[in-house]
Amino acid sequence: MATPHLFFFFSLIFLCNPHKIHSSTCTLDFSQFPYEAQAECFDIAASSFPVLSAQTCCRSALQSLFQSMAISANKSRSTFLEPAEAQDCSTTFQSLHNRIDLSSCGLQNFISASTINSCSKDVDSVINALGNERYNALQSNCGGLSSANYSDDACFNCLGSYRESLQALREADGSNGRGCGEALLVSLASSNIDSPNWVHGTFSCLWDEIEFPWPDQNQNKGHLLGSRKLLAIITVAVCLVIITPILYKITRKQLNDASEKEMDSLSVIILKKRLEDESRITFTCSDLYVFSQDEMKKATNSFDHLNLIREGTTGKFYVGIMPSGMRAAIKRINDGVKLHDFIDEICRKAKIRHPNLVSTLGYCDRSADQCLVYEYCVNGDLERWLLGERRTPILTWEHRLRISIEIARGLWFLHNNRLEKMVHGDIKLTNILLNEKLEAKLSDSIFSKSKQKGPNGLDTMANDVFNFGVVLLQILTGRKPTSLVNEAREAVLKGGDIIAMADPHLDGAYISAEFQTILSLAVLCTTPNERERPHMDEILRKLEETQILV
Known part of the structure; x- marks a missing residue:
């Protein structure tokens, strides 16, 4: 009976202070910006789109690591870690999230100083390459991100300045090598860590600008997986060649007897299934909330006609009460609008923000109820x-x-x-x-x-x-x-x-x-x-x- 109690004792210690478990060389503190994995990260293999899910989970993990590095860079002035510490920190980070397999992400390669170019040696090198005037302008243009609820204009101004500064940094370095974007973001985020929302704000606004190539070892795994898939396809094809004539004779009578209406119904079911699968494709729309189909129905009382505000070009608008209690305008997309066009509309509108444009707050991408959720303008049109x-x-x-x-x-x-x-x-x-x-x-x-x-x-x-x-x-x-x-x-x-x-x-x-x-x-x-x-x-x-x- 002693063993369960001992296990419980150590488990309690870990639960009370999980993020303070560090190895001997890793100096990063993961407690301030903990990694919160999405549901698909716990079983990537079961995902409808495992490659996209893996990339999304890796990007989220890397963001948590880079935020911790920004805090550390404020004192150390180093934008990246030495190889030994990078390996140790990635191992430590993985141990904190042992329910998720991050081994294929190659985290240590992205945070290690051994894989970068000369434009990103340390914070001071970034500032010297840009020049104090341009770097100060970048800080000024991004200053609005320190607010807990920064405006879309604040992110827009920062994003434009960041892109210009990144181009100047690469030109100063004389290369387009990987690492400049990450170094510039870490340097910027490290400049004001005393502001409660500064690090979170800069990463929330600029993280999608970072492009990460995935480790080469994944290509070998993909090749092996592809070979297995090819073998499976050949096996299935051979089986089909053998059994198709038999199935044809057995089912021909049933198919001939099936009505055209039944066949149309089957086609509709197949189409709906395909659209539902497509709707699960991972895409990035920053700062938008993903609502469930049930939330949309509850908000509008199942799209009651009494809640109808007006009809737009591609859908009907309803007033709805969101889970937070806030009123919102919910646009239910018409059935004829293609799913990919709907997704494209979401992503475009997520990036276009201005005080005189109605803001998009979130969306529901279920094929039965595709909705966009906007801020509510109480005085109508x-x-x-x-x-x-x-x-x-x-x-x-x-x-x-x-x-x-x-x-x-x-x-x-x-x-x-x-x-x-x-x-x-x-x-x-x-x-x-x-x-x-x-x-x-x-x-x-x-x-x-x-x-x-x-x-x-x-x-x-x-x-x-x-x-x-x-x-x-x-x-x-x-x-x-x-x-x-x-x-x-x-x-x-x-x-x-x-x-x-x-x-x-x-x-x-x-x-x-x-x-x-x-x-x-x-x-x-x-x-x-x-x-x-x-x-x-x-x-x-x-x-x-x-x-x-x-």
Whole structure:
């Protein structure tokens, strides 16, 4: 009976202080940023996509190691570990997670100084290669990440500066070898470890920028596995050749008797199974929460019609109460939308964040209920305020001018995004939402890549500008878009009655000179010749100049 008690005693010691078990040479402390493995990491072989699952688990483990190295680098100034310590730390790290096999990750190769190039010898070498001015600029641009709930703009600014600094670091080193990106991230994270969220914030924002090639030994395992698979395939093929004629004779009668409806049902089942398998493919969308199908149903009361907000281009919007108690707008994707397009939409929208764009909070990727979860804008869409039944307060002139500027800022951000320039593709009143402060946010965008669009009839930045001009006219007049563009053009270019175009609900409470300036701008945006339309930076500047005069 002594043995179980002894085992219990040592187990209790470990549970009380698990991360303080270090070997003799490993100086890293894994307690501050512990590795939390996902479910698939415990049985990678059973995963539908074992290679992708293994890579994801290895990346998560490496992130925990590099965060610990950043803490250590603050004092040691070393961005990487010496080979002996790297081996010891990877062994220690594995012993803390003995339920997970990380041996194929080759962790010691990624954290060891023996595998890097000269650009990443230590923190001081990184700073000297960049120059103090550029390094200080990087710290400044990433300063917003020290907040516990840093904004998307903070990450956007840091990411752009990091990429520029990394390119400069590689040019200074004269090579594109591996290690520069990791060294720059560790150096940056180590610069302010006293700030509670700094290390976590920098890694959360920049970790996806690091590209890790996997160890060569995996290729041998893959070759052996491939050989076994080939042998299995040949064996199965031979068996099929033998038994197919027999099965054919046995089942021919049953197949002939099966109705076309039954065959169609079988096809649907197979298709659904394939889509469900595809939906489990691992992909990276930073800072998004993955909701379950049950959570989506509970949040919307099984997508009750009473919770329906509106219908968008690719799905219906419902108001939902999330597990945290927060209200959110849940877009249930239409059945006709392909799964890969749905995933692509998630990943693109996860990277495009701005105060005047509706933020994507999370998603549910089950084939039966594919959903995107957005922030909820309590005051609904702009059409309701301008063209509705007038049950809401009338938007004042000051409100309309500010909303116009906020729409322009969101659209300008898309057109000039440093990560990937986009077009919105569907600018209209119903896709402009107002939050509790009546701040405008663009919603339900197609978010197409601008370089893929052109004179073939698809959306372009010039089309966005035209549609923005129509929205401006509606904000000014409170009218539907039918014939509005032509009437405004007649009034501005041919000396028509401009004042008569003003929304009568304003009751004359606006400044006529400012009204005329914005009306002229809207007409310029809607000119038939795309080349004559202004860019969003010009439009935004003109609107902001008008606001200053208010």
